[in-house]
Amino acid sequence: MAANKRPESMERITTEALAQSFIHEQVKALQEQIGDKKVLLALSGGVDSSVVAALLIKAVGKQLVCVHVNHGLLRKGEPEQVIKVFRDEMDANLIYVDAVDRFLDKLAGVDDPETKRKIIGKEFIEVFAEEAAKQDGISFLAQGTIYPDIIESDKGVKAHHNVGGLPEGLNFELVEPVKLLYKDEVRVVGKALGLPDNMVFRQPFPGPGLGVRCTGAITRDRLEAVRESDAILREEFAAAGLEGKVWQYFTIVPDYKSTGVIDGKRSWDWPVIIRAVNTRDAMSATIEELPYALLHKITARIVSEVKGVNRVLYDLTPKPTGTIEWE
C-alpha cells in the first residue's frame, strides 16, 4: 500500500504557491491516468468532493461526469449552490438527481437512528449505481478520499461514517487525487482552484445529513423546521463573525412537542435545539460559549420564522457524555 502512504518528504500545503504547484502536478498526473476516457464522481458539495471535481474539470473537462444526488436531507441552498458553481460557473458535465421523494418515502415511519443511516447509505448507493448504468463508457470512479480517511480506515475507526462513499460492486478504476492531503491542505487547494469560501471553509456535515437531526421518524414538516432553523443559525453565526471559528454548529428538532403561547393562543409545537461545539478530532468536544445577546436574537428569529416551533434550547453538553449529533 505504498501509494497510500504520505512520503515523509512531502511538504505541508499551506500557501497559494504550494497549492498551485500541487494542482499543476495533479492535473498532469490525472491527464496521464485518464487519457481520453470518462470519469464518474459523486459530488455532494462538501469540500473534498468539490475539490476533486474542480481538479478533474481542470484536467479532463467534460470527460468528468458529476452526479449530485439530492436526498432531501441537505441544508438549505446546498443543491442550488452545487448547480451554480459547477454547472453554471465551471461548465461541468453535471447530472442533478432529485431523489427527495424516494429517500423520504423509504424513511417514512423509521425511527431507529442506525436503521435510518443504513437506509440512507444503501439508497444513495442504489441511486448512484442507477445513474452510472445510464452512462456509456465510464472507466474511472473519482473519490474525495483524504489522508485521515486512509489512516482511520487502516485503524478500523469510523465504519458508519462513510455514507456517500464508494458504491461497492461498481467495476471502475479509482481516481483519488487528494488522498494524501490533510483537510487543511484540501481547503488551501480548493481556494487556489477558485471555489467559493463558503464551500471551502464549510463545517463538517454528516453523510445522512439533516436526517440525524430530525430525530426519530422523519416527517417532511419537521425536516423543514430543521432546515429553516439551521439556515437562520448559520446566517446569524456568519453575521456575528463566528463562521469558520466554531467547529460545528447546527439545530436539531426532536419528535416531541410542548405547550406554548403564540399570538395569545395555546400552541402545541416542537422545540429547536441549538448545538455549537469545538473539537480537534470529533472524538471529544467542548461547548462554544455563545454570547447571550446572540442566543436571544437567534431564538427570536427561530420562533417567529420557523413554522411549528415554540421554544429554543441550547445544548450545554460536552462530548462525552453527549455525542455531537443527537442520533
Ligand code: XMP
Ligand atoms: P458524533 O455524533 O459521533 O459525531 O459525536 C462526530 C462527527 O462525525 C459526524 N458524524 C457523521 N458523519 N456520517 C458522517 O459522514 C455519519 O453517519 C455521521 N455521524 C456523525 C458528526 O457530524 C461529527 O462531525
